[in-house]
Amino acid sequence: MADPKLQAFSQNFVRAQRQVYGYIVSQTPNRSDAEDLFQKTSLTMWEKWEQYDPESSFFHWACAIAHNHIRNFRRTSRRRHLALPDDLADTVGAAHMAAEGQLEARRDALQRCLEQLPNNQRQLVHRRYAHEGSLSDLAGEMGLTANALYKSIGRIRQALHDCINRRLQMERDS
Amino acid sequence: MTAPGDNIIELLNAVVDGYATSQQRTALYQRMRQEPKLVRLYADYTAVHAELLWQHRETSINQPENTRATTTPGRLKLHPAGWAVAAALLLAAAIWFGIRSDFTSHDQTDRPAPHVGFVTNTVNAQFAPSSSPVTLGGELTHEPIRLLSGQVQIMFHSGAVADLTGPCVFEMVGANRGKLSAGKLQAYVPASGKGFTVDLPGDRRVVDLGTAFGVMVSADGSAMVDVFEGRVRIEGAGEPRVLEAEQVVVLSDDTLRSIDPSQSVFADHHAYQRWKRWSEQAQRDAALLYYEPFVPGEVAGQMIGSPTWGEGRFTDKPALTLDGQNQAVAVNIPGRFEQLTLAMWVNVQSLDRPINDLFAADGATASVQLHLMHDGRFGYAGVGADQGRRVKLIGPDEMHRWIHVAVTFDLSTRRIHVYRDGELVHTEPIDATRNPFHIGSARIGNWDPTNYNHQGGTLKRGLHARFDELLILSRAATADEIRRIYTAGAPETSQAPASTAPSISLHQNLHQK
Numbered sequence A: 001m002a003d004p005k006l007q008a009f010s011q012n013f014v015r016a017q018r019q020v021y022g023y024i025v026s027q028t029p030n031r032s033d034a035e036d037l038f039q040k041t042s043l044t045m046w047e048k049w050e051q052y053d054p055e056s057s058f059f060h061w062a063c064a065i066a067h068n069h070i071r072n073f074r075r076t077s078r079r080r081h082l083a084l085p086d087d088l089a090d091t092v093g094a095a096h097m098a099a100e101g102q103l104e105a106r107r108d109a110l111q112r113c114l115e116q117l118p119n120n121q122r123q124l125v126h127r128r129y130a131h132e133g134s135l136s137d138l139a140g141e142m143g144l145t146a147n148a149l150y151k152s153i154g155r156i157r158q159a160l161h162d163c164i165n166r167r168l169q170m171e172r173d174s
Numbered sequence B: 001m002t003a004p005g006d007n008i009i010e011l012l013n014a015v016v017d018g019y020a021t022s023q024q025r026t027a028l029y030q031r032m033r034q035e036p037k038l039v040r041l042y043a044d045y046t047a048v049h050a051e052l053l054w055q056h057r058e059t060s061i062n063q064p065e066n067t068r069a070t071t072t073p074g075r076l077k078l079h080p081a082g083w084a085v086a087a088a089l090l091l092a093a094a095i096w097f098g099i100r101s102d103f104t105s106h107d108q109t110d111r112p113a114p115h116v117g118f119v120t121n122t123v124n125a126q127f128a129p130s131s132s133p134v135t136l137g138g139e140l141t142h143e144p145i146r147l148l149s150g151q152v153q154i155m156f157h158s159g160a161v162a163d164l165t166g167p168c169v170f171e172m173v174g175a176n177r178g179k180l181s182a183g184k185l186q187a188y189v190p191a192s193g194k195g196f197t198v199d200l201p202g203d204r205r206v207v208d209l210g211t212a213f214g215v216m217v218s219a220d221g222s223a224m225v226d227v228f229e230g231r232v233r234i235e236g237a238g239e240p241r242v243l244e245a246e247q248v249v250v251l252s253d254d255t256l257r258s259i260d261p262s263q264s265v266f267a268d269h270h271a272y273q274r275w276k277r278w279s280e281q282a283q284r285d286a287a288l289l290y291y292e293p294f295v296p297g298e299v300a301g302q303m304i305g306s307p308t309w310g311e312g313r314f315t316d317k318p319a320l321t322l323d324g325q326n327q328a329v330a331v332n333i334p335g336r337f338e339q340l341t342l343a344m345w346v347n348v349q350s351l352d353r354p355i356n357d358l359f360a361a362d363g364a365t366a367s368v369q370l371h372l373m374h375d376g377r378f379g380y381a382g383v384g385a386d387q388g389r390r391v392k393l394i395g396p397d398e399m400h401r402w403i404h405v406a407v408t409f410d411l412s413t414r415r416i417h418v419y420r421d422g423e424l425v426h427t428e429p430i431d432a433t434r435n436p437f438h439i440g441s442a443r444i445g446n447w448d449p450t451n452y453n454h455q456g457g458t459l460k461r462g463l464h465a466r467f468d469e470l471l472i473l474s475r476a477a478t479a480d481e482i483r484r485i486y487t488a489g490a491p492e493t494s495q496a497p498a499s500t501a502p503s504i505s506l507h508q509n510l511h512q513k
Helices: A003-025 A033-047 A056-075 A086-098 A100-116 A119-130 A135-142 A147-172 B008-016 B022-034 B039-062 B082-098 B267-282 B480-489 B505-513
Strands: B117-127 B145-156 B161-172 B177-190 B197-200 B204-217 B222-235 B242-245 B248-252 B255-259 B286-292 B302-304 B308-314 B319-323 B328-337 B341-348 B355-361 B369-373 B376-383 B401-408 B417-418 B423-427 B436-444 B465-475
Touching: A003 A033, A003 A056, A003 A100, A003 B117, A003 B145, A033 A056, A033 B039, A033 B465, A056 A086, A086 B022, A100 B039, A119 A135, A119 A147, A119 B039, A119 B505, A135 A147, A147 B008, A147 B039, B008 B039, B022 B039, B022 B255, B039 B197, B082 B242, B117 B161, B117 B319, B204 B423, B222 B267, B255 B465, B267 B308, B267 B480, B286 B328, B302 B417, B319 B328, B319 B341, B341 B355, B341 B436, B341 B480, B355 B465, B355 B505, B417 B480, B423 B465
Parallel strands: B177 B197
Antiparallel strands: B117 B145, B145 B161, B161 B177, B177 B204, B197 B204, B204 B222, B222 B242, B222 B248, B248 B255, B286 B465, B302 B328, B308 B319, B319 B465, B328 B436, B341 B401, B341 B465, B355 B369, B355 B436, B369 B376, B401 B417, B417 B423
16 A cells, blocks of 8 residues: 555554553553553644654654653643653653663563463452452452552562563573 | 551552652651662562553453452463463453543443454545544554545454455444455454454354455455465354465355455555565665655654645555645756666646646756747657657646656667657657766756746646656666556556445445444
8 A cells, every 4th residue: 555654654653663662651550540541642743744754763663752741741741750750861861861772671571470470479469450449349359458559569579570680591591 | 457667569569559658658668768768669560550550441341341350369360371462452441541521430240341452544435424533543442433435444462453444434343353344345454363264244254364455345245365374264154165366265155255356355455565575685686776655753864845745546545645836855866877767656647837747856957957838748858859748758647546657778788768658659769969968956846946947837736646666777668667667666547346336325224223
């Protein structure tokens, strides 16, 4: 179909979405905030697709658009206290972009680490992330106290994080 | 609740899970400022959180429809091939996350219709009034797309891309599956979309086995399947059958019969592929001085006056439209040459001026210039001859069609040869005193008269036309070569057999509610 430039943009769009989402979550970890910002970022990318220079990094271009929306969120949203402050947003954003080349390896490692989890822990991760309400509500549904749920989820997330780093270290050493 | 203490992981968990107090946030941020390594830890930790969020959106969207509204405890459904393969599936979440504004509903039974892809391009697309809104970048649901005319390109969550040509009725029934009720579809399936399925009328289907293919469903329910690359499997028409590249079949009732690819409604696509192969080869010619295939975003010359892109020789590739006013493409070809070949594909829209330039070196009278006179005669200047003006190249009824124009200049034989559509139409001698040919700075579709001193000459020479290719060689191509160049780049003109073309009977289908 006509306009291979637009086709190339579409492919870049598909490839970069996950990483851009990660960039936004790193600065606004709350799911609904991240979703709103991701929505705005995606729409802006489509509105400005012709301004993208194919010679430059699509991921960085997309992050720049996300950055502007996040900055606006920090200035105008009543929920701005949930976002990283300006100075840390810049450094965390830079760290996220600098790790672009490792994101795929970290995703692969996370997948393997998830598979190693005991069933009950894997199910807990699923329920936490598939649940769109508050964690307190989820704890109620599960017959747990909120504190117990937070602790369990926190321990599993830390285990996943440590597992990823161990795997990557093993790959570097091998 | 136990308040997290100074443990950095506890602080990170509190922030990620949304129960951190303002004091805890302040404590975390303060430590990150003091210990730069914690910035990396924070980025990695939130990346785990982000990936889990992302993955669970994909899981939700890729569940069968009857289970999508609820999530089942313990049903952690990772994509079988894992994250790497799932990269192309991320679009599901992209659209789910990225374009919905009402996604934050906590009641999963209230979820809107799932989105299974998005629109990546439209060309002159007109939709039936009953069709769902379709806009560039917009999400698509299971609602049928009823395309009256023009083209729409859609991308499935799997990464599979489908070009729809109207009139057409198509429905995305899943993240990697669609139903073509009528009209024409071309599919391009990356590895991540292997297994992409197009359902056809009569419980038949085409299943991708790693490929690109075209499908056309006629008004009578028969279907033509044409494999461009790779393989597909045809199901529901007798025994399943695997088709290879360049194979074309027609499915009618329960029968499947092979036909010659030249009879395919996708013959244009084959012509485009044939031209692309030739184009790659042509660019390796040692005598190549300049080659411009006119690909958007990759034009080698300097675009002047913001030319636009219009319909090209092939459906898959546009051409550059010059308005005949100030628009042009400026190029520079240094050197002097004993021989030259200039060959181009041009679609003339109008001949508004006494002289309309196809290609003209800037101003200087001793440089190569090719043009069309107002009555369609061909002309050249700066080459040591001018009898070519006697040649009628384009008749009044030949506007708006693609023609191939080629000229060779050869000082060793002292001849000029003019070809149209691969056939020699004129030859004449070159002035015996002629010096080697010079081009230098030049323009496609216009000229720069700045250095032109001839009193009374025609200064405005813009040609209103579409340009699809320009090849310049430092040798005189033979007649056989010119014929091969023409054949390799000729657009497909054959039309679909009447029995397989979408007919007016689609009207009811397109407009149904």
